[in-house]
Amino acid sequence: MSRFSPLEWPVLRQLRGADPLGRGSAVTSARTRATTPRTATADRVVRSICPYCAVGCGQRIFVKDDKVVQIEGDPDSPISRGRLCPKGAASEQLVNFPNRVTTVRYRAPHATDWQDLDLDTALDMIADRFLEARRAHWEDLDEKGHPLRRTMGIASLGGATIDNEENYLAKKLFTAAGAIQMENQARI
Structure with a gap:
């Protein structure tokens, strides 16, 4: 490491150089000039x-x-x-983030430990439970014989991180499934 010279003090460097107002090169250090942005080295x-x-x-x-x-x-x-x-x-x-979870985690009912599942198994479990809840709680007619065609066993709670198109598709999916309880986190 070289010895620091008083002539390299920022104010003296500023007054000696081509930038007496200190708005450009006079206020940058050698380390700053040698630094490259991460965006410049990206593939x-x-x-x-x-x-x-x-x-x-x-x-x-x-x-x-x-x-x-x-x-x-x-x-x-x-x-x-x-x-x-x-x-x-x-x-x-x-x-x-080094602790980011990148696998599907599942904890069985009454279990104390989590286990990893592959994505296909997890999606099949969700679909099976969705269809079973729809089947078990389906209401075709009310007590007077009026058509209901709904299920009270499925509800949707959407998040504010999805855009209008995704919200539209989620609404269509749950309406087609017969769910009438649809809410969004942005409205709560």
């Missing part, structure tokens, strides 16, 4: 949508060696025009 850029709310802000995801290194707002997005809220800007931490 590729993937466009996506922020996962946190239903606004649908566009994101540019910078990937290096198949690992997300930076997430920024997408300036081409007509919704967010390159801006992200603090949660959206920090979503890189969501992807790279």
Whole structure:
């Protein structure tokens, strides 16, 4: 490490150089000038949508060696025009968090331990339980013979992280299944 010279003090460097007002090169250190942004070294850029709310802000995801290194707002997005809220800007931490659960976890009724399931098994279990609840609680007619064609055994609680199109499809699915109890976390 070289010895620090008083001539390299920021104020003296500023007054000696081509930037006497201190708005450019005079205020940057050698370390700062040698630093490159993570976005410059990325292998590729993937466009996506922020996962946190239903606004649908566009994101540019910078990937290096198949690992997300930076997430920024997408300036081409007509919704967010390159801006992200603090949660959206920090979503890189969501992807790279070392304790992130990446498998389907299942805890059987009355069990104390969780077990890993493959995705196909978990989806089959959900479908079987959905159909059984619909079948067990189906109401075709009321006591006066009026048609009901509904089930009281299924309810839907949607989240604010899905967009309008996904909410539309969820509403159609649950209506077709006969469910009448549909709520959304954004309204509660």
